[in-house]
Amino acid sequence: MNANKPRSATWLGALPFVFLLVGWWLLPRLVQYPAYMLPPIGDVVAFARESVMDGSLLRNVLASVARLAAGFAIGIALALPLGLAIALNRHVADTFRPVLSFLQAIAGIAWVPLTIIWFGIGNGSVIFVIANTIFFASLYNVVTGVQSIPTSLYRAVRSHGGHGWSLLVNLILPGALVQLLLGIRTSMAYGWRALVAAEMIAGSSGLGFMTMEAVQWQRTDTIILGMIVIGLIWMLMDRTVFTEIERRTVGRWGLLQR
Amino acid sequence: MSRALALPLGLSQPRTSRRFGRALKGFAGVAVLLLAWQLSVPIVGLGPYFYPAPTDVIAAFADLIRKGILPVYFADSMERYLAGLFIGALLGIAGGVLIGLNRTVALTLSPLLKFLFAIVEVAWIPIFVVWFGYGVKTIVLALVYVVFFPVLYNTLLGVRTAPQVLVNALRSLGANRLQVLRYAILPAALPGIITGLRVGAGFAFRGLVFAEIVAAKTGIGYLIFEGTQTQQTARTIVGMIVMGLTWLAIDQLYLRPLERGTVQRWGLTVDAEQRT
Numbered sequence: 001m002n003a004n005k006p007r008s009a010t011w012l013g014a015l016p017f018v019f020l021l022v023g024w025w026l027l028p029r030l031v032q033y034p035a036y037m038l039p040p041i042g043d044v045v046a047f048a049r050e051s052v053m054d055g056s057l058l059r060n061v062l063a064s065v066a067r068l069a070a071g072f073a074i075g076i077a078l079a080l081p082l083g084l085a086i087a088l089n090r091h092v093a094d095t096f097r098p099v100l101s102f103l104q105a106i107a108g109i110a111w112v113p114l115t116i117i118w119f120g121i122g123n124g125s126v127i128f129v130i131a132n133t134i135f136f137a138s139l140y141n142v143v144t145g146v147q148s149i150p151t152s153l154y155r156a157v158r159s160h161g162g163h164g165w166s167l168l169v170n171l172i173l174p175g176a177l178v179q180l181l182l183g184i185r186t187s188m189a190y191g192w193r194a195l196v197a198a199e200m201i202a203g204s205s206g207l208g209f210m211t212m213e214a215v216q217w218q219r220t221d222t223i224i225l226g227m228i229v230i231g232l233i234w235m236l237m238d239r240t241v242f243t244e245i246e247r248r249t250v251g252r253w254g255l256l257q258r
Numbered sequence: 259m260s261r262a263l264a265l266p267l268g269l270s271q272p273r274t275s276r277r278f279g280r281a282l283k284g285f286a287g288v289a290v291l292l293l294a295w296q297l298s299v300p301i302v303g304l305g306p307y308f309y310p311a312p313t314d315v316i317a318a319f320a321d322l323i324r325k326g327i328l329p330v331y332f333a334d335s336m337e338r339y340l341a342g343l344f345i346g347a348l349l350g351i352a353g354g355v356l357i358g359l360n361r362t363v364a365l366t367l368s369p370l371l372k373f374l375f376a377i378v379e380v381a382w383i384p385i386f387v388v389w390f391g392y393g394v395k396t397i398v399l400a401l402v403y404v405v406f407f408p409v410l411y412n413t414l415l416g417v418r419t420a421p422q423v424l425v426n427a428l429r430s431l432g433a434n435r436l437q438v439l440r441y442a443i444l445p446a447a448l449p450g451i452i453t454g455l456r457v458g459a460g461f462a463f464r465g466l467v468f469a470e471i472v473a474a475k476t477g478i479g480y481l482i483f484e485g486t487q488t489q490q491t492a493r494t495i496v497g498m499i500v501m502g503l504t505w506l507a508i509d510q511l512y513l514r515p516l517e518r519g520t521v522q523r524w525g526l527t528v529d530a531e532q533r534t
Contacts, residue, residue: 008365009365012362012365012366013365013366013368013369013370014369015366016366016367016369016370017369017370017373020370036388037388037389091283094279094280094283094284094287095283095284095286095287096287097284097287098284098285098287098288099284099287099288099291101506102502102503102506103502105501105502105503105505105506105509106498106499106501106502106505108464109464109467109468109471110464110467110479110482110497110498110501111498112471113471113482113483113485113486113487113494114486114491114494114495114498116486117307117308117486117491118308189461190461190464192378193378193379193380193461193464193465196378196380196381197380197468200380200383200384200472201471201472208380208381211381211384212384212472214384215384215387215388218388220385220388223384223385223388224385226381226384227377227381227382227384227385228377230376230377230378230381231373231374231376231377231381232376234376234377234378235372235373235376238376
């Protein structure tokens with residue numbers, strides 16, 4: 001939606017939420033069902049307030065976000081050099097392509113059972129899975145980024161005497177980075193899912209762990225709070241970080257072909 | 259060096275000799291990896307539970323085939339995947355057309371849909387487990403959820419690209435709403451639908467494995483999980499390999515040709531990943 005949307009649009013958009021909340025409030029008053037299936041809305045609000053007050057919610061959020069950041073940094077740091085090597089050298093590309101496309105097909109959550117054996121339950125397993133996921137998502141972006149640099153730009157840099165290192169720093173690296181940034185939302189969409197999923201199976205803290213652990217105790221209020229927070233954090237990251245990155249990169253390098 | 263750059267890999271049509279060389283190098287890459295893995299086993303020396311050798315994996319594969327476990331698990335996984343994909347795509351297309359054609363509906367539902375899409379399917383699995391227990395229902399529902407949104411958004415974008423001139427022309431020739439939908443709007447939306455399906459299929463495949471790890475007693479995801487639980491790590495790796503090869507087959511043999519036949523043919527490419 002664009003910026004000059006009428007105010008009525010906001011009200012229209014709020015309608016389904018109001019409808020849902022009222023329905024949730026009314027449901028236990030109209031129908032009989034076991035409370036663990038869907039706790040009354042008041043319970044979830046009370047639990048939310050409690051877990052904000054004692055800091056446990058914030059601790060879990062921070063634990064998740066810190067893992068995401070760590071996995072993200074590792075994944076990108078590994079993807080950038082290998083991606084450049086693949087994009088710049090045909091022999092490297094030919095040799096690695098089958099292995100990498102296979103590993104890409106199993107990237108992410110399927111590694112969790114193995115990483116539990118290797119690193120145990122906790123940070124090691126979860127960060128491995130995120131880094132693994134981000135690595136393969138970014139690798140593709142780095143390669144296409146370099147390949148989508150127009151030939152005329154190479155000729156321009158070369159005709160001004162640029163070669164080797166200066167070609168890499170002034171043309172190839174920026175080209176790869178732009179695509180990397182442009183693809184960041186997709187990479188993170190996979191990374192975020194991998195984070196939540198890995199925490200559910202192999203975590204000892206974090207939003208995914210909090211949500212999954214609650215199943216055993218039938219604490220549906222915790223599950224629902226976890227879901228809402230997971231949704232809100234993704235929206236927040238999307239609105240602030242990714243939209244901003246997109247705006248700046250597309251704004252600055254908008255001439256690059258998409 | 260610059261020559262390799264100027265040629266966008268994969269888009270060029272290599273001659274046979276070049277293609278052969280490429281296949282040979284690719285094969286060498288796989289072979290070297292497998293050899294390195296096999297040779298590193300005695301060096302690492304931590305036993306087949308921690309680090310099984312390729313030969314252990316082959317033995318586990320033969321065992322799983324002989325006992326008939328792998329074919330059953332594979333069929334179960336594919337059944338769930340296809341059911342989720344089909345229902346999710348159907349709902350996504352219906353929702354996309356409905357929302358795309360009506361501005362008020364779009365304004366009303368779009369914040370809610372954005373919020374629901376932000377609650378990734380992975381986060382729904384615990385509550386599905388509480389509601390429906392461990393089993394097929396939970397898994398298929400999670401897949402429907404993950405396919406629904408990309409298909410919805412891309413259908414929506416496709417519907418909006420339907421040329422108004424065409425719609426007007428059909429109307430003035432006396433076409434009813436259904437005919438306008440059939441002859442102007444759906445054809446325009448088709449590339450979007452396919453793009454959405456492709457994105458959704460990718461997320462759903464990982465979703466399937468995760469859902470099976472958590473909530474199944476059969477399937478490839480369960481095999482991957484069960485292997486380490488029962489100290490048969492080689493089985494886990496068999497599961498991962500089957501998973502990878504299955505996805506490559508789905509992607510290369512089905513999704514890519516489908517996309518080539520529709521999206522690239524009728525242009526109108528929408529960068530799906532950016533929107534979803």
